[in-house]
Amino acid sequence: MKIFEKNSANNNEEAGLTKPLVGQLLLCAGLAMFWVIFIWGFWHKGIYALGINFFIFLALFCGLFLSVIYRKVKFRFNDLVWLVPISLIILSFLIYDNPFLKIISLLVLPIIFALFYNYLSLDNKEARHWDFHFLINIIKRIFSFLSKIGLSIILYLELIIPANKNNKRVIAKVIAGVFLFLIIALTIIVPLLSSADKIFSDKMEFIYSWLKAHFSFILMYKIITAVILSILTFSALFAWNKKFDYQEKPEADNKIDPIISGIVLGGILAVYLLFLWVQVGRLWVGSLPFEFKDTEYFVKSGFWQLFFLSIINIVIYFFTYRKTVLIVQRILAVFTFASLLLLISAAQRMQLYVTYYGFSYEKLFALYTVIYCVILFVWLISRLFIKSRSNIFKFLVMLFICMYGLIAILPVEQFILRANLKLAELKGSRIRLYELTMLSPDVLPLIKKYQAEGLLKEKTDYLRPGEAEFDWTTWINKNEKIVADKTWSERNLMNYIYSK
DSSP, rough: SEEEEEOOOTTOOOEEHHHHHHHHHHHHHHHHHHHHHHHHTHOOOOOOOHHHHHHHHHHHHHHHHHHHHHTTOOOOGGGGHHHHHHHHHOOOOHOOOHHHHHHHHHHHHHHHHHHHHHHHHHGGGGGGOOSHHHHOOOHHHOOOGGGGGHHHHHHHHHHOSOOOOHHHHHEEEEEHHHHHHHHHHHIIIIIHHHHHHHHHHHHHHHHHHHHHOOOHHHHHHHHHHHHHHHHHHHHHHHTTSSSSSOOOOGGGGGGGHHHHHHHHHHHHHHHHHHHHHTTTHHHSSSSSOHHHHHHOOOOHHHHHHHHHHHHHHHHHHHTTTTOOHHHHHHHHHHHHHHHHHHHHHHHHHHHHHHHOOOOOOHHHHHHHHHHHHHHHHHHHHHTTSSSSOOHHHHHHHHHHHHHHHHHHHSHHHHHHHHHHHHHHTSSTTTGGHHHHHOOOOOHHHHHHHHHHHTTTOGGGGGTTTTOOOOHHHHHHHHHHHHHTTOOOTTTOOHHHHOOO
């Protein structure tokens, strides 16, 4: 029996269970059950509840999806390169507590997995150019799982209720009717009647007390969550493993007017060159103002404005690359080089800021993002001197996930702590070590070690009149409690290293 048989008369899809399909339904349900059993603490403990449990969940989730597509697609080495950074991101949940990175990973990981997993199913994917048309079609493909939710519900009902088609519909209607009755009765009718009659209210109070004593609302929430996760997971698994193809637009349709693009690029380039000439004495600064507010304004006015200009420049490059005449492409090369100079000057300001005031999550990732953009700009400039057309957007995405996967697996918080301690020893440093209380239990053993060695004491000239020295005992006790409150599955390797 085929999984789906098309009726040629009405072109509708009718579902039929097969052994592979039953296996997939059960595995999706198993993943959902694993989530509600081992990761339920996320709702009240937050990001710190994601450790070994979430690593196992993500590994099983990726393993399930890859095992299904492996039977349908012949992989080449280049097709699976993206699995390396994704594996590093998943591995980071096993090793670290770092809440800043974990929050970003929760947002980034589903997007890049959905993008590259669906790219695997694309016909003739090696020859595809990643442009705006590709992006629109890949987004449609990713959200195609929404159209399969109804089918997933039908298949689960077919799996759970072993009856013929007519009886199955009757049973489904009975279940739906009972469910709706309970909701309406318990939330509207019974409360209204209870308010109208005291004796009826007392009787209902007895029933409510009995339900509370013998029925767990948390269990009900877990069951509902498991059902929803099962349906959504199978919907994505089924939709994303169908054949994927779309008609590419002819390259001639993507050309832009050379006169307009030349004027725009030349005009912006002239403004950039004027800015670099006027600001040449201030772009490459060797020191910062002594007052923190002045320094903060100087850095932010220099860094963030120039950084966002760099993002705009990348977008301009993307929409003009190989779409204009040769002379405009040469202007684009100079334009990109000027953009690189603006970016480097912004990075130099941030570097000075870090030297004087130390690292934080935001400053570290700001510098890391600048490194990403510098690599990208250098690569973009090189593309203008190569005859073959380069896949700009694909390189941009691949560079991002590779660099993010690398930093996700590195001991970022230990680097911040050690670097700030070293920078605090420099002459003129304005680093306040108590600001490192933002760090997680990943650095708990180091904090205890450095406190015992007296390395966490603030310099006396930093303390304001009457200001007491910061006591790290409160931070240590707080983070020890965070680790102690975790279940075995919520911990990570750093927690177990600390406990020993």
